[in-house]
Amino acid sequence: DTGVSQDPRHKITKRGQNVTFRCDPISEHNRLYWYRQTLGQGPEFLTYFQNEAQLEKSRLLSDRFSAERPKGSFSTLEIQRTEQGDSAMYLCASSSETGANYGYTFGSGTRLTVV
Amino acid sequence: AQSVTQLDSHVSVSEGTPVLLRCNYSSSYSPSLFWYVQHPNKGLQLLLKYTSAATLVKGINGFEAEFKKSETSFHLTKPSAHMSDAAEYFCVVSDPRQAGKSTFGDGTTLTVKP
Numbered sequence: 001d002t003g004v005s006q007d008p009r010h011k012i013t014k015r016g017q018n019v020t021f022r023c024d025p026i027s028e029h030n031r032l033y034w035y036r037q038t039l040g041q042g043p044e045f046l047t048y049f050q051n052e053a054q055l056e057k058s059r060l061l062s063d064r065f066s067a068e069r070p071k072g073s074f075s076t077l078e079i080q081r082t083e084q085g086d087s088a089m090y091l092c093a094s095s096s097e098t099g100a101n102y103g104y105t106f107g108s109g110t111r112l113t114v115v
Numbered sequence: 116a117q118s119v120t121q122l123d124s125h126v127s128v129s130e131g132t133p134v135l136l137r138c139n140y141s142s143s144y145s146p147s148l149f150w151y152v153q154h155p156n157k158g159l160q161l162l163l164k165y166t167s168a169a170t171l172v173k174g175i176n177g178f179e180a181e182f183k184k185s186e187t188s189f190h191l192t193k194p195s196a197h198m199s200d201a202a203e204y205f206c207v208v209s210d211p212r213q214a215g216k217s218t219f220g221d222g223t224t225l226t227v228k229p
Contacts, residue, residue: 003158004158035219040221040222041221041222042205042219042220042221042222043159043205043219044219045216045217045218048216056213056216058216091158091159093159101147101166101209101211102164103149103151103161103164104159104161104217105161106151106158106159106160107158108156108157108158109158
């Protein structure tokens with residue numbers, strides 16, 4: 001297993017366009033998390049899945065954001081009608097049990113730039 | 116509610132001298148606490164974790180942290196800094212009762228001078 005993979009590493013998009021990011025967690029991990037990190041800030045929680053069920057969403061996750069994990073394996077995060085304020089690093093993490101007890105394994109992130 | 120404050124946004128030390136990165140937390144329960152490190156253009160890596168066992172926690176690369184409930188602190192230390200320790204460090208608090216959400220501090224940038 002090569003850890004948590006995220007694709008793409010970088011994405012530049014024009015304002016108003018839709019973008020989709022993919023995360024492949026460690027295969028035996030049933031929990032998957034999305035975080036967003038802006039410059040000079042720590043990562044902020046967006047949402048998390050246990051298997052295919054999305055169990056919690058942050059109020060940061062507006063209606064333009066949607067996340068899925070259809071078969072309990074990889075996950076996608078889609079942002080519709082992107083805005084300049086969406087520019088950030090989007091981080092995916094996974095854990096075998098609750099991350100609150102064991103900590104997360106993070107991917108390298110997808111850096112989104114909205115121009 | 117939970118929150119975490121990293122008291123220094125930047126810390127600079129000389130190679131071979133001790134490192135101290137300070138973290139205070141706030142929570143209404145017995146939290147789990149973590150330190151992560153982020154090297155440039157790399158993902159976050161777990162350094163160590165406290166989950167209500169021993170209050171002095173040892174992590175990777177010679178780092179340690181001590182949980183002090185009376186001071187609501189979880190400071191990260193290392194006896195002797197190495198050039199490769201230069202990175203961003205994040206203190207994290209989590210509610211063990213809630214599986215999902217962890218709260219990160221804003222980070223401390225550690226610079227190591229030769």
